[in-house]
Amino acid sequence: MVSNMRKHFPSFASASSWFEVYATLSTFTMLIRTAFNELIPHQIRSFLVSKLEAFFHSQPNNQISLRINEFWHDRCDDNELFLAALEYLPTRITSTYKSLKVGKLENEKHLNLAVDPSQEVVDEFEGTKFTWKLDENSEENSRHIWKEAFVLTFDERNRERVLDRYIPHVLKTYEAMKSEKRIPEIHSRRGYQWTNRKLSHPATFDTLALDPELKQAVVDDLDRFLKRKEFYKKVGKPWKRGYLLYGPPGTGKSSLIAAIANHLKFDVYDLDLSSINSDSDLMEAMRDISRSSILVIEDIDCNEEVHDRSNPKQDSDIEKGSGKFNLSNLLNLVDGLRSGGGDGWVIIFTTNHKEKIDPALLRPGRMDMHIHLSFLKGKAFQIMASKYLGIEGHHPVVEEIKGMLEKTQVTPAVVGEHLIRNEDPDLALEALVQFLKQQIKEETQ
Numbered sequence: 001m002v003s004n005m006r007k008h009f010p011s012f013a014s015a016s017s018w019f020e021v022y023a024t025l026s027t028f029t030m031l032i033r034t035a036f037n038e039l040i041p042h043q044i045r046s047f048l049v050s051k052l053e054a055f056f057h058s059q060p061n062n063q064i065s066l067r068i069n070e071f072w073h074d075r076c077d078d079n080e081l082f083l084a085a086l087e088y089l090p091t092r093i094t095s096t097y098k099s100l101k102v103g104k105l106e107n108e109k110h111l112n113l114a115v116d117p118s119q120e121v122v123d124e125f126e127g128t129k130f131t132w133k134l135d136e137n138s139e140e141n142s143r144h145i146w147k148e149a150f151v152l153t154f155d156e157r158n159r160e161r162v163l164d165r166y167i168p169h170v171l172k173t174y175e176a177m178k179s180e181k182r183i184p185e186i187h188s189r190r191g192y193q194w195t196n197r198k199l200s201h202p203a204t205f206d207t208l209a210l211d212p213e214l215k216q217a218v219v220d221d222l223d224r225f226l227k228r229k230e231f232y233k234k235v236g237k238p239w240k241r242g243y244l245l246y247g248p249p250g251t252g253k254s255s256l257i258a259a260i261a262n263h264l265k266f267d268v269y270d271l272d273l274s275s276i277n278s279d280s281d282l283m284e285a286m287r288d289i290s291r292s293s294i295l296v297i298e299d300i301d302c303n304e305e306v307h308d309r310s311n312p313k314q315d316s317d318i319e320k321g322s323g324k325f326n327l328s329n330l331l332n333l334v335d336g337l338r339s340g341g342g343d344g345w346v347i348i349f350t351t352n353h354k355e356k357i358d359p360a361l362l363r364p365g366r367m368d369m370h371i372h373l374s375f376l377k378g379k380a381f382q383i384m385a386s387k388y389l390g391i392e393g394h395h396p397v398v399e400e401i402k403g404m405l406e407k408t409q410v411t412p413a414v415v416g417e418h419l420i421r422n423e424d425p426d427l428a429l430e431a432l433v434q435f436l437k438q439q440i441k442e443e444t445q
């Protein structure tokens with residue numbers, strides 16, 4: 001039998017010869033490993049190992065491609081991920097790209113860039129590179145309904161990273177970009193229905209002439225509110241914030257509301273309480289307010305239902321209201337109704353007479369921040385000089401005006417009117433100086 005095997009396998013060695021070969025090989029391998037570890041410095045060793053890994057992992061058979069069609073299946077449903085990539089990828093284009101699509105939309109000032117099929121876009125996420133390519137379907141009368149698709153290619157090792165984190169990151173960035181571009185709407189109540197139009201008020205926190213510290217405090221409060229959706233849920237409170245804006249006419253209450261809406265990208269619901277005749281009317285109006293929104297009730301002191309009844313003095317000079325609803329109770333009820341949904345809810349009351357309002361309506365949790373908008377003073381005027389006249393930094397006439405504003409009370413609305421009349425900054429400032437002189441003279445007489 002053994003001789004038979006020898007015949008078929010002439011080089012077949014005995015067991016002891018195999019052990020000898022094995023022992024020699026192991027000794028040799030150990031020697032190589034020791035020499036590699038001891039003679040080659042650590043950095044060079046790591047470099048060589050990473051190169052070898054990269055070589056094996058960069059082989060084409062380790063690449064995975066995900067195809068992201070314009071539509072899902074053969075239905076006409078938009079594929080959200082395709083739309084997200086369409087918006088997201090142009091933000092990853094760098095100046096080294098050689099082939100791009102470019103265009104301009106009628107109502108936009110800037111040029112738009114888009115991915116071209118002949119150019120791959122490489123994105124980096126968590127230190128890993130991902131390659132995107134646009135695939136265009138050029139077949140005319142094709143039975144495929146898709147015209148474009150993205151192909152996302154990555155190394156197989158990153159499969160989980162892509163599905164669990166990278167794609168969610170692309171979708172989240174797209175949502176943020178959409179809300180950044182969104183123009184809020186303003187809704188007004190006509191009869192029993194809300195009608196809406198785009199909020200065209202251009203006021204932003206940048207253009208508002210407010211004391212910088214107050215402005216920062218408001219922006220910080222809004223940003224904290226926006227960020228804490230999960231926190232409100234955790235502590236079992238409705239995701240809601242109330243602001244009371246009070247101060248004389250022309251100090252910027254409406255402008256601040258527009259700036260808040262433009263900052264949060266929330267729609268505004270402007271509710272005129274005089275059109276509300278009963279609790280059920282009010283409840284219906286509130287129930288129709290959808291998604292993340294700002295409910296504004298301007299000049300709230302003009303409604304008897306919100307007056308401080310412990311102050312008998314005021315009732316003589318106020319028009320009698322319907323007395324048919326209780327705003328405080330109703331807002332509690334609405335909080336309960338809305339607390340289940342994930343929508344943010346901002347309530348803004350404005351008034352020229354804070355002292356007339358029932359304190360129950362102004363307590364924290366109802367009106368969390370009371371913002372006093374007052375007559376124009378130096379730091380806020382510096383902002384107007386910059387926005388209206390382009391004057392930055394120290395300017396002798398601006399300093400003179402700041403001093404005069406300490407001696408008189410004028411609203412930003414009045415000063416704005418003076419600044420807008422003259423295109424020449426020096427003439428505009430001079431006219432304002434003359435106006436303020438006259439104002440101070442009249443007040444001291």
Ligand SMILES: Nc1ncnc2c1ncn2[C@@H]1O[C@H](COP(=O)(O)OP(=O)(O)OP(=O)(O)O)[C@@H](O)[C@H]1O
Nearest residue numbers: 208209210248249250251252253254255412413416
């Ligand atoms: N703080 C401000 N910063 C910049 N502009 C302002 C400011 N306040 C008022 N203005 C200008 O004055 C105009 C009137 O202001 P706005 O309507 O915001 O005041 P208001 O306090 O709401 O007045 P009212 O109480 O009469 O409604 C605005 O169009 C705006 O241009």
